[in-house]
Amino acid sequence: MKNQEFDHYIEQSADFAQPILTKLRQLIHSSSPEIEEQMKWSFPNFIYKKSILCSLAAHKQHCTFGFWLGSIMDDPEGILQRIGQTGMGQFGKIKTLNDLPSDEIIMLYLHNAMELIDKGVKLKKATTVIDKKPLVIPETLKEALNQNSKAQATFDMFSYSNKKEYIEWINGAKTEVTKIARTNSTIDLLIEGKTKNWKYERKK
Numbered sequence: 408m409k410n411q412e413f414d415h416y417i418e419q420s421a422d423f424a425q426p427i428l429t430k431l432r433q434l435i436h437s438s439s440p441e442i443e444e445q446m447k448w449s450f451p452n453f454i455y456k457k458s459i460l461c462s463l464a465a466h467k468q469h470c471t472f473g474f475w476l477g478s479i480m481d482d483p484e485g486i487l488q489r490i491g492q493t494g495m496g497q498f499g500k501i502k503t504l505n506d507l508p509s510d511e512i513i514m515l516y517l518h519n520a521m522e523l524i525d526k527g528v529k530l531k532k533a534t535t536v537i538d539k540k541p542l543v544i545p546e547t548l549k550e551a552l553n554q555n556s557k558a559q560a561t562f563d564m565f566s567y568s569n570k571k572e573y574i575e576w577i578n579g580a581k582t583e584v585t586k587i588a589r590t591n592s593t594i595d596l597l598i599e600g601k602t603k604n605w606k607y608e609r610k611k
Contacts, residue, residue: 410443412446416450431463450465473498476520476523479528539567542567558597558598577589
């Protein structure tokens with residue numbers, strides 16, 4: 408199923424890009440009658456069985472073409488520039504029709520990508536690694552914890568973020584008097600086994 412937004416996108420693209428986008432669009436649709444067109448992130452995407460199959464984009468001096476599962480697809484012709492190694496799409500900078508592989512090769516890769524979707528293959532979500540800096544406990548809190556084993560036990564049991572909330576609260580005090588007052592409040596809450604924001608947690 409074709410989308411009129413794609414027609415407009417191609418018409419508004421540079422003259423060099425129009426035949427490239429048109430040809431790829433035709434090849435993609437000829438690979439399966441189940442393919443639909445959707446505009447996502449302001450450029451054309453082709454949907455196969457509710458999953459993104461591939462996408463096109465026209466830039467000022469080149470076009471890009473790539474598969475959503477390109478980073479894990481087989482590459483029998485050795486032509487894919489894997490996502491993560493380049494930001495230009497798996498087929499590099501396409502400036503003319505001659506920069507494209509043969510129709511047969513493009514069809515081969517389209518069918519390979521569809522086969523992965525048929526098998527239910529999904530991209531693994533990238534895990535975000537948070538660099539946790541070592542927590543520096545304020546001297547006032549360190550001394551207070553040394554004098555109260557129950558508060559110390561609670562503090563030791565708390566997560567990194569729970570500890571950080573108390574530490575930042577105490578360090579945010581503008582005067583020594585306020586710092587001591589906040590330290591004392593921290594000890595009282597720790598004795599009760601409470602986090603800094605326990606009131607808000609209770610409302611969740």
